[in-house]
Amino acid sequence: EPVTIFAAASLKPALDQIAARAAENPDGVQLRLSYAGSSALARQIQYGAPAQLFISANSDWMDVLDQQGLLNPGSRVDLLGNRLVLIAAPGISGDKPLAATLRELPDNAHLAMGLIRAVPAGIYGREALETLDVWTDVQTRVVQGDNVRTALRLVASGEAEYGIVYATDPGPDAKVQVVDVFPDNSHTPIRYPLAMIGAPTPLTQQVYDFLRSDSARDVFQAHGFIPLEPEQ
Amino acid sequence: MTGWLGPEEWQAVALSLKVATWSTLLSLPFGTLIAYVLARHQFPGKQLLNGLVHLPLILPPVVTGYLLLLGFGRTGPIGSWLEQTFGLILAFRWTGAVLAAAIMGFPLMVRAIRLGFESVDPKLEQAAATLGASRLWIFATVTLPLILPALIAGAVLGFAKAMGEFGATITFVSNIPGQTQTLPSAIYTFLQIPGGENSALRLVLISVAVAMGALVASEVFSRRASRRTRGTPT
Amino acid sequence: MTGWLGPEEWQAVALSLKVATWSTLLSLPFGTLIAYVLARHQFPGKQLLNGLVHLPLILPPVVTGYLLLLGFGRTGPIGSWLEQTFGLILAFRWTGAVLAAAIMGFPLMVRAIRLGFESVDPKLEQAAATLGASRLWIFATVTLPLILPALIAGAVLGFAKAMGEFGATITFVSNIPGQTQTLPSAIYTFLQIPGGENSALRLVLISVAVAMGALVASEVFSRRASRRTRGTPT
Amino acid sequence: MSLSVDITHPLGDLTLKTAFTAPSGITTLFGHSGSGKSTVINAVAGLLRPRQGTIAWSGETLLDTAKRVNCPVHKRRFGLVFQDARLFPHLNVQRNLLYGQRFARPDGPAAGWAPTLDEVANLLGISDLLNRHTTTLSGGEKQRVAIGRALLSRPRMLLMDEPLAALDNARKEEILPYLERLRDHTGLPILYVSHSVAEVARLATSVVVLENGQVARAGPAEEVLSDPQMVHQFGLREAGAVLPATIAAHHDDGLTELTVSGGQLFLPRMQADVHSRTRVRILAQDILLSTERPTGTSALNILPATVVALRSGQGPGTIVQLYCGQDRLLARITRRSAEAMALKPGCAIFAVIKSVSIARTDVGAG
Amino acid sequence: MSLSVDITHPLGDLTLKTAFTAPSGITTLFGHSGSGKSTVINAVAGLLRPRQGTIAWSGETLLDTAKRVNCPVHKRRFGLVFQDARLFPHLNVQRNLLYGQRFARPDGPAAGWAPTLDEVANLLGISDLLNRHTTTLSGGEKQRVAIGRALLSRPRMLLMDEPLAALDNARKEEILPYLERLRDHTGLPILYVSHSVAEVARLATSVVVLENGQVARAGPAEEVLSDPQMVHQFGLREAGAVLPATIAAHHDDGLTELTVSGGQLFLPRMQADVHSRTRVRILAQDILLSTERPTGTSALNILPATVVALRSGQGPGTIVQLYCGQDRLLARITRRSAEAMALKPGCAIFAVIKSVSIARTDVGAG
Numbered sequence A: 001e002p003v004t005i006f007a008a009a010s011l012k013p014a015l016d017q018i019a020a021r022a023a024e025n026p027d028g029v030q031l032r033l034s035y036a037g038s039s040a041l042a043r044q045i046q047y048g049a050p051a052q053l054f055i056s057a058n059s060d061w062m063d064v065l066d067q068q069g070l071l072n073p074g075s076r077v078d079l080l081g082n083r084l085v086l087i088a089a090p091g092i093s094g095d096k097p098l099a100a101t102l103r104e105l106p107d108n109a110h111l112a113m114g115l116i117r118a119v120p121a122g123i124y125g126r127e128a129l130e131t132l133d134v135w136t137d138v139q140t141r142v143v144q145g146d147n148v149r150t151a152l153r154l155v156a157s158g159e160a161e162y163g164i165v166y167a168t169d170p171g172p173d174a175k176v177q178v179v180d181v182f183p184d185n186s187h188t189p190i191r192y193p194l195a196m197i198g199a200p201t202p203l204t205q206q207v208y209d210f211l212r213s214d215s216a217r218d219v220f221q222a223h224g225f226i227p228l229e230p231e232q
Numbered sequence B, C: 001m002t003g004w005l006g007p008e009e010w011q012a013v014a015l016s017l018k019v020a021t022w023s024t025l026l027s028l029p030f031g032t033l034i035a036y037v038l039a040r041h042q043f044p045g046k047q048l049l050n051g052l053v054h055l056p057l058i059l060p061p062v063v064t065g066y067l068l069l070l071g072f073g074r075t076g077p078i079g080s081w082l083e084q085t086f087g088l089i090l091a092f093r094w095t096g097a098v099l100a101a102a103i104m105g106f107p108l109m110v111r112a113i114r115l116g117f118e119s120v121d122p123k124l125e126q127a128a129a130t131l132g133a134s135r136l137w138i139f140a141t142v143t144l145p146l147i148l149p150a151l152i153a154g155a156v157l158g159f160a161k162a163m164g165e166f167g168a169t170i171t172f173v174s175n176i177p178g179q180t181q182t183l184p185s186a187i188y189t190f191l192q193i194p195g196g197e198n199s200a201l202r203l204v205l206i207s208v209a210v211a212m213g214a215l216v217a218s219e220v221f222s223r224r225a226s227r228r229t230r231g232t233p234t
Numbered sequence D, E: 001m002s003l004s005v006d007i008t009h010p011l012g013d014l015t016l017k018t019a020f021t022a023p024s025g026i027t028t029l030f031g032h033s034g035s036g037k038s039t040v041i042n043a044v045a046g047l048l049r050p051r052q053g054t055i056a057w058s059g060e061t062l063l064d065t066a067k068r069v070n071c072p073v074h075k076r077r078f079g080l081v082f083q084d085a086r087l088f089p090h091l092n093v094q095r096n097l098l099y100g101q102r103f104a105r106p107d108g109p110a111a112g113w114a115p116t117l118d119e120v121a122n123l124l125g126i127s128d129l130l131n132r133h134t135t136t137l138s139g140g141e142k143q144r145v146a147i148g149r150a151l152l153s154r155p156r157m158l159l160m161d162e163p164l165a166a167l168d169n170a171r172k173e174e175i176l177p178y179l180e181r182l183r184d185h186t187g188l189p190i191l192y193v194s195h196s197v198a199e200v201a202r203l204a205t206s207v208v209v210l211e212n213g214q215v216a217r218a219g220p221a222e223e224v225l226s227d228p229q230m231v232h233q234f235g236l237r238e239a240g241a242v243l244p245a246t247i248a249a250h251h252d253d254g255l256t257e258l259t260v261s262g263g264q265l266f267l268p269r270m271q272a273d274v275h276s277r278t279r280v281r282i283l284a285q286d287i288l289l290s291t292e293r294p295t296g297t298s299a300l301n302i303l304p305a306t307v308v309a310l311r312s313g314q315g316p317g318t319i320v321q322l323y324c325g326q327d328r329l330l331a332r333i334t335r336r337s338a339e340a341m342a343l344k345p346g347c348a349i350f351a352v353i354k355s356v357s358i359a360r361t362d363v364g365a366g
């Protein structure tokens, strides 16, 4: 009987690999991974989705589930962290510092982000821009996508000259270039909380533990995430 | 072939086919009925029914999916009733994907079939009645055969929509591989990951191929049906 | 009222209306033409054209949006040509939202209108020809009036779809408040935020009200048109 | 087995206000284009619900607007041959013909009558068309299939709206005797709309004349057709009288001898038994009057008669009403002749009738 | 101004193989149901492209399958009255009538002829219907609107497919004279399909008889209608002869006196000038033969004649061909009478014709 994990879509490359490793173990468990936007997943869990574990890209939605008593008490941990990066479209020179680049955006240039009020990457990004005091400069240039991948795609296709995405988003073969990383202190720390839904079975506990194991950490790290928990 | 697509992707293809087929087949009778009522009858609340049918078209799919979750989820009023009465669970099952696809395709189907009903000459139905046929029999032997092209058009729209439906489906039944992961969900998932575009493209091609096959089949069938009705012009 | 909705939301309502109206009006002539060709002619590549028309229905909207971005974006082949030749920019403009909505509604519109063409009795067109009318004149004075109900059905489907279209629009033209933020984008935004359901509901209600208005208007118009064609049954 | 109709229905400027009874046999509805014939047929079939009135079928109320009774169309089982054929375009000819078969019930007035597909197709000359699409049929072929379709549904009553209008004379000559046989041998009541006085005269047991939606005259065929008042309805050429007759003998030279009250008539061989009763129609214009018995003439039928009245119109003609035995005859001659012959009521005279002018279409068994 | 047609087209089991020339005037297509009349009309109109053949209109090639010439329907400008009315359901009666108006051009054979809406609507008795939906019209009303629509498009030629089949006699009597006037005064050529021999006799300048898709007989109306070989086509009742005549005088008592080669004929007042030429049709069954000149009779028309031949069929009748002056007459009498009168070729005899039997419908100016 596989264990079902609901996970934010951006975790797919890493989690697929971890699932493969879990299955390789002698006492290996099968993982069933369901990826979607964090809000959709959270809402589904509210309505009884058959998830045993949930990894959100967004603390707020985990808070909602927590308040409704859907989480197994004490099981919530911040599993991963991430960072924001400024990316530029192919052919745009990215040699200036971050703040300067943003402040001196050429006319007609666009800055692609996630929805600044709804999508986590958009919310974090706006915070960072405000901290760096460039929000008013770029505000009218911002184009928002329904998720962070849409923003990435706008930049990759050259429609938008710049974009703000997670460090984990531009993969190895992305056409975009990373201009700079936003300072960690320019926005609320980016957290991917993990929790067990409802009362755990031994199998769920096993997977929960495996996700926090060294083996999993290595994989997450390899994909650019920042494993947060101290080693057990 | 198996090398070209992973087992998960094949599952998605099979599931999408299954969902689209069932949703088309199941919604066809209802769609036909509603279309008939809308085309042929005047009654209070007709505009409301018409609006309700069109709702899934007007609302962003996510909203429809959310509303489905509210109503047909395991805790929702209809969902819990269905579960208690028939043991039928929709949420997070492929059956729910069928419901989502059916609902999303419903306005398209109803509109097409309704046009069919509106273009049938009631004089032919009258002629059948004078020959002794009851309303039901007339419907089955005169009206339905005459609207066959419209039925096919409605079914094709419904099927195509079901093959492409994403927003409501992923919201209502999530995206569980092998269970509720349809082709569009799989495509979406690939589009979420770095470098996933190629995998997505493969699935898009399959999706297009399947739908094209259905389209061509329906064209052939529809042409034969309308040739029967109109005769070959000499 | 202004207290009930913020200015940004009002902008979204106005924009959605504008986009839906334009996309319906602009795609109607093309939709009619394509529907006519598909209904009345046999030619090599017909199945291809038919498939192409249905593509936006089959593909997940995000994919359609992405393809639009590749083709009609400022760097895309058609997009850059349009910009250089006519100075017409679609990406991140409301005009792009019109294009996205038109493309997404196109299959629905074409199918409906095509059914209309298929149900027109060619004998009436022949009668017009014997009276001296050229093909174009016959089309305008006999065929078109006879398919008015189908045209209205097609337009309604297109309009409703345009009011609800989200995936392709946000992918192609993004979500710039006051410029490309349509009602569905605004609704989606609220649904992403915990506790945003109530705000989303307000916008959903507006969306539904607008579309219902259009529906009722079209019903009235369509009934008048078909009464003209069929006479009032005594 | 009779149909009684009493309905009122507004039709634009016109008001249909029609009451009549159709006894068994063939009742023909006659009237100018637009006088309301098809509307009456539709109301009887149940396809049109009149604003007000009643329709009853041998005691069974089919419609009573006051009592809100309205028997649905398919339960009335009145086969209707429409003015426009209304064939089912998705069925071939054979399936059109057989459509009503499953509802045909062996009860009703024509209980013994069970026409088969072959029989009907042969009668109507459509045996070669059975596998054809209805869209490829000619106008007359469509109409014939429509007739066959109604016959094969074995209705309780047949309603026929100008069923033969699109057919040539030869074809009509094949179908009319069949309708006569239906009338005479099955008792199937038929309500029959026609513009052709010849058809009416040949088929009708009773005639209802509609004028602007109202019944202008109704009654047994003999009476209505011999009524000089109805001349404007049927047209001068068609004015005439219908006489009851008995078959006296069949002669070897192909002639049948009939006895009418005023004497003997010869006409081409009829298919009826000696001593059986029949009706003959003599058109006013086919009668030649003579003050003396003509000799050396080809006319075989010369009946002594008495002038009853003379009616002159605006034209050069005069309608002469005659008594010939107990039967009335109408003759149409010129005023000039009437004056030359000094015709007056009471004059004894000879009516010269060419035997062949009492043609088949004007003779009905009855 | 003549149409020549020479086409071959497969129609299921039948092959249409028709060649004829329609000179100016009215050419009627006559034939049994399913003989191919409507198909010919459609081919001439351009609605059907025959497998093979040519169609030419006074020198202009409209169709030549060998040369791949095919003039499109609307450029032919041949107004067509369909067997089924085919009114536009989305237009009211007036708009249907006026649909072709914008294409009407004042050239062509009937250059001076410009019918107006009022004129045509009055003629057809549809003035009260102008604002009506076509769906509310009766069968005959629809057909009349279809006729009006074709007339008002001012075509180069009129094609009429059984235009009067759905109409009553009174209405026909109003429309036929109009068609005669068109024929005689505008020179508009008309191709006219009809099942009614009376209509054909009255209107036709020339007649084309179709049988199973082939031309069985074609020629001037007088010839074809007087041809004893064609009796089976027209039916016994309709057999007769058409005689050229000159109007001699109009008398005060409403009679018109005509001169035919064999003598004088009286018939009801005609609307033609004295000395003008006309045609009269005398049905075989309306002639009574007498060996001696009858006296004291209402018959005004007694012509001396000579027996040419006698033809007996299977029935009790005999067709007697007569010479009356230079004209041929046909008389139908019983064999019994023929024997009693000892008729033989060469016998001198009197043909007795009731003046009123030469009825209006059988007289055409021409």
Ligand SMILES: Nc1ncnc2c1ncn2[C@@H]1O[C@H](COP(=O)(O)OP(=O)(O)OP(=O)(O)O)[C@@H](O)[C@H]1O
Binding pocket: C232, C234, D011, D012, D013, D014, D031, D032, D033, D034, D035, D036, D037, D038, D039, D040, D083, E136, E137, E138, E139, E140, E141, E166
């Ligand atoms: N809905 C309507 N509104 C106004 N007038 C109508 C309507 N329906 C029918 N009529 C008129 O009623 C009259 C009777 O029609 P009906 O079809 O019964 O005539 P009919 O006697 O069958 O004539 P025909 O011999 O030409 O078929 C016609 O003049 C017709 O125009």
Ligand SMILES: Nc1ncnc2c1ncn2[C@@H]1O[C@H](COP(=O)(O)OP(=O)(O)OP(=O)(O)O)[C@@H](O)[C@H]1O
Binding pocket: B232, B234, D136, D137, D138, D139, D140, D141, D166, E011, E012, E013, E014, E031, E032, E033, E034, E035, E036, E037, E038, E039, E040, E083
């Ligand atoms: N597509 C077809 N296939 C086979 N037979 C056909 C086709 N179209 C027409 N026919 C036949 O050709 C014949 C001629 O048809 P047409 O309509 O010309 O007859 P018509 O002389 O006008 O007869 P009517 O007087 O009944 O209208 C008919 O027997 C018809 O059934």
Ligand code: MOO
Binding pocket: A008, A009, A010, A011, A036, A037, A038, A039, A057, A058, A119, A120, A121, A147, A148
């Ligand atoms: O992983 Mo997210 O919730 O689409 O930003």
Ligand SMILES: [Mg+2]
Binding pocket: D037, D038, D039, D083, D161, E138, E139, E140
């Ligand atoms: Mg009628």
Ligand SMILES: [Mg+2]
Binding pocket: D138, D139, D140, E037, E038, E039, E083, E161
């Ligand atoms: Mg025909």
